[in-house]
Amino acid sequence: MRFSLRSFALDPKLLAIGLGGGLLSGLLGVGGGVIMVPLLVLWAGYAQREAHAMSLGAIIPISMAGIATYGVAGEVRWWEAIALAAGSIVGAQTGARILTQIDERLLRVVFGIFLLGVAVLMGVRG
Amino acid sequence: MTGVPLYFALVGFGVVAGVASGLLGVGGGTVIVPFLTLAVGLSQHSAEATSLLVILPTAIAGSLALRSRGVGNLGLSLRFGVFGAAGSVLGALLALALPASTLRLVFAVFVGLVGLRLARDGIRGNRSPSD
Numbered sequence: 001m002r003f004s005l006r007s008f009a010l011d012p013k014l015l016a017i018g019l020g021g022g023l024l025s026g027l028l029g030v031g032g033g034v035i036m037v038p039l040l041v042l043w044a045g046y047a048q049r050e051a052h053a054m055s056l057g058a059i060i061p062i063s064m065a066g067i068a069t070y071g072v073a074g075e076v077r078w079w080e081a082i083a084l085a086a087g088s089i090v091g092a093q094t095g096a097r098i099l100t101q102i103d104e105r106l107l108r109v110v111f112g113i114f115l116l117g118v119a120v121l122m123g124v125r126g
Numbered sequence: 127m128t129g130v131p132l133y134f135a136l137v138g139f140g141v142v143a144g145v146a147s148g149l150l151g152v153g154g155g156t157v158i159v160p161f162l163t164l165a166v167g168l169s170q171h172s173a174e175a176t177s178l179l180v181i182l183p184t185a186i187a188g189s190l191a192l193r194s195r196g197v198g199n200l201g202l203s204l205r206f207g208v209f210g211a212a213g214s215v216l217g218a219l220l221a222l223a224l225p226a227s228t229l230r231l232v233f234a235v236f237v238g239l240v241g242l243r244l245a246r247d248g249i250r251g252n253r254s255p256s257d
Binding site: 065090121 | 148153156208231241
């Protein structure tokens with residue numbers, strides 16, 4: 001089902017998910033999407049596909065804040081960033097195309113496995 | 127790895143990270159940072175700063191592609207992302223005062239449990255209320 005998402009413009013849950021997702025992201029050094037997607041699905045009741053799309057859009061201002069507060073502090077490796085971005089800009093469009101077509105149950109399984117991987121990486125890093 | 131092979135590897139890994147980002151709605155830093163530290167040999171600080179610069183254009187490219195296909199609501203997600211940006215600055219400041227590594231371990235367990243639940247729901251075919 002597709003929401004008329006405009007009606008959610010002032011949804012306090014969205015505001016809380018944005019704030020909370022960003023807070024945990026800054027506090028723990030994990031990406032906002034890892035937190036926002038589960039909250040959008042399990043708490044705010046968004047369909048799986050819509051939740052992923054909403055999260056990706058929200059990452060735009062969040063990463064801008066990250067660059068402003070952290071990235072410009074230095075130590076950016078420009079050539080490495082450019083090479084990675086050259087690939088990831090192309091990849092993101094492929095990923096977005098897959099997102100529009102993938103079965104939502106399969107998407108949930110893939111994302112669940114991704115989260116398990118994130119948990120292991122976080123546990124290893126400690 | 128150095129020189130030309132390094133840059134081929136970076137572009138190739140960028141494609142993989144980009145697909146994950148566009149499909150899963152995540153920035154990609156979760157996979158980019160370990161790649162830059164473990165495979166390329168950057169310091170943690172340098173890898174995180176570099177990763178942030180990659181995430182921004184990736185999220186823009188993925189979001190524009192989704193918008194052109196009518197999935198999501200970019201205007202609304204940008205608006206709630208602004209709250210996320212405020213939260214992340216606050217979180218970064220809090221991290222200086224709190225035992226972040228303990229918090230990370232607690233959170234790792236939480237993320238793992240959420241991952242298990244989503245994977246199990248998907249496999250069993252349970253629907254979220256909105257489906």
